[in-house]
Amino acid sequence: MATSSPLRNLEDEVLxxxxxxxLREPVTIDCGHVFCYHCIIKVCESSRQPLYCSLCKTAFKKENIRHVWQMASLVENIWRMKVDEERQPTEERSPEQRAEKLCGRHMEKLHYYCKDDQQILCVMCRESREHRHHAAVLLEKAAQPYRGKILNHLKILKGDRDRIQNFQSTGQDEIQDLLTKFQGHRQDIITVFEQGHQFLREREQFLLDLLVGLEQELTEGRSSHITKGSEEMVRLGTLISELEKKVRQPALELLGHCTTDGFHCDFTFSRYPRKKFWIEKPISPAIKKRAEEFSDKILSLEKGLRGFHGKGMGEGRGSVIILNSQTANGYLSVSPNGKSMIFTGLWMNKYQHGQRFDPEPGVLGSKGFTWGKVYWEVKVDRIWWGAEEEEEAMKYRGGAREVSGSSYLGGFIGITDGYSSPGYRNESEEVEEEWSQENGIWPKFCLVGVARESVVRRGFLAFTPEEGFWTLQLSSAGVYICTSSEPFQILSYCPRQIGIALDYDGGKVIFTNARTQEFIYEFSFSFTGRIFPFLWLNCMRSRLTLRP
Structure with a gap:
């Protein structure tokens, strides 16, 4: 190990x-520096004249290149000393030397890389017949291009990582800001609904207390009424008994009790006054008036809750409803924005579409629904309707027909009447309409509601739930439901604006008067497939407009 450092120094001198x-086949040039024979020949072949030394930049001539055999022997000895050092026992090596990988064939340290065979070699592999004439370089030199590529790719990856981190950080900030806003909305919702709950509880308690007061007064009045009646019955019973006894007395005895001036008989008859008890009213006018006022409060409460219910369904999807002109019958003219249509009486479309209604004057919405809730309104315009006609009709209407067991939310469940479609109506049928009105027969003016996407669109149709239509029939006579071959009237007036709420998952279609939020009707059905808004119009000078 003592010769390790000098050997390394000698090794540097023979490179x-x-x-x-x-050095392989070492040669010397004019300046005295030594190179491998093949390396200096490559320099001579690739460079222009004059030739210069790569170390001192001194000019030299190719013909002056001389072999240095002594140097070749020295290089071989140094190489053998290097091999002997690497062959020393493992236990005598340092931890760094033991951790180094060795050639599996010669158990020598790996120093070289063969470019021809792309293999890592030890000293003995390099000098072997297999790799002696191949281009072999030191591992560090061979690894430099790969290390450069790795560093460049590493730089790109680090840049991508930094951009992702910045994007992630920005995204997290945006998400956190939105979550913070949602927390504020959550608190707002809790506060608003708590105030609403408090208001409703107070209103509920007020109405219940008012109802208890009315019931108590009415109960006390009933007790007083019963008491007075009982007392009067007793008094009248006593008087009746007395008179029955007197009427059975002999004439001498009966007349003996009467004085000559008849005072005693008049006194007896006067015990029963002319004003009878049963003529008195059992309920005082004051209590009746308060009961009517209480009923008005209940109606106002129901109206408000129905309005909230109708508008709440409209907030479910927030969809803007427009008409699909490609499904419109040729006699219908759909506005460019798809929000309204009129019946023209003239065939407007030259080309037939497979999805167009013919001959029925119907049209579908452009968007169908397969889940959730959606609400829209249909405004009905006719020129013969006055501005106050609906209000007058509402004032004198008979209202919706009541059905046993239904509520304002449940609708008229179980009614099975409906209608089937006749043909068109045009201006020449105005006289027929007037005749129908005089005879109590009212033709339909329009249909509003929803329809299944797969409904039949050719020929005259039956607009019933079994055929895929859930609609109301509107006419001058009022509103009819369409569930079978004959229409069934549920309103004696026709609203100017109809609210339609589709609850696909709940299987409901609810119709309301959009102006007053009055409940009209509710269909219940298990929907399948896509459901579209549906309009039908067969009257001249009439328009249906969608909102929103």
Missing amino acids: CSICLDY
Whole structure:
């Protein structure tokens, strides 16, 4: 081990400055520096005249190159000393030397890389017949290009990592900001609904207390009424008994009790006054008035809750409903924005589309629904409708027909009446409409509702749930439901704006008066496939407009 450092110094002296390897066939040039024969020949072949030494830059001539045999012997001896040092026992080596990988064939340290065979070699492998004439370089020199490529790729990867980290950091900041905003919204929701709950609880308690007061007054009035009636019955019973006894008395005895001026008989009859008890009203006008006011409060409460229910369904999807003009019948003209349509009476489309309704004047919405909730409104315009017609109709209407067991949210469940479609209506049928009105027969004006995507679109159709239609029929006579071959009237007036709420998952289609939030009707059905908004119009000078 003592010769380790001098050997390393000698090893540096016998390395070629061109190939950085042990000198092979060492030669000297004019300036005295020594190189491998093949290395200096390559310099002579690749360089122009004059030739210069790669170490001292002194000019030399090719013909003055001389072999240095003594140097060749010295290189061989140094190489053998190097081999002997590497062959020393493992236990005598340092930990760094034991950790080094050795040639599996010669158990020598690996120093070289064969470019021809792309193999790592030891000293003995390099001098073997197999690799002696190959281009072999030191491992460090061979690894430099790969190390450079790795460093360049590593630089790119680090840049990508830094960009991802910046993007991730920015994204996390945005997410955190939004989460913070959501926390604020959560607190706002809790606060608003808590205030709403508090208001509803207070309103509920107020109405219940008011109802208890009315019930208590009515109960007390009933007790007083019963007491007075009982007392009067007793008094009348006593008087009846007395009169029955007197009527059975002999005439002498009966007349003997009466004085000549008849005072006693008049006194007897006066015990029963002319104002009878049963003529008195059982409920005082004040209590009746308060009961009517209480009923009005309940109706207002129901109206408000129905309005909230209808608008709440509209917030479920927030979809903007427009019409698909390719499904519109040729007599219908759809506006460019798809929000309204009119019945023209003229065939507007020259080309037939497979999805167009014919001859029914119907049209589908452009977007179908397979889940969730959505709400939209249909405004109905006719020129013969006055501005106050609906209000007058509402004032004098009979209202919706009541069905046993239904509620304002449940609708008229179980009604099985409906209608089937006739043909078109045009201006020439105005006289027929007037005749129908006089005779109590009202033709349908339009249909609003929803339809399944797979509905039949050719020929005259039956607009019933079994055929894939859930609609209301609107006419001058009022509103009808369409569930079978004959229409069934549920309103005696026709609203100017209909609210339609589709709850796909809940299997419901709810219709309301969009202006008053009054409940009209509810269909219940287990939906399959895609459901589209549906409109049908067969009257001239009429328009249906979608909102929103």
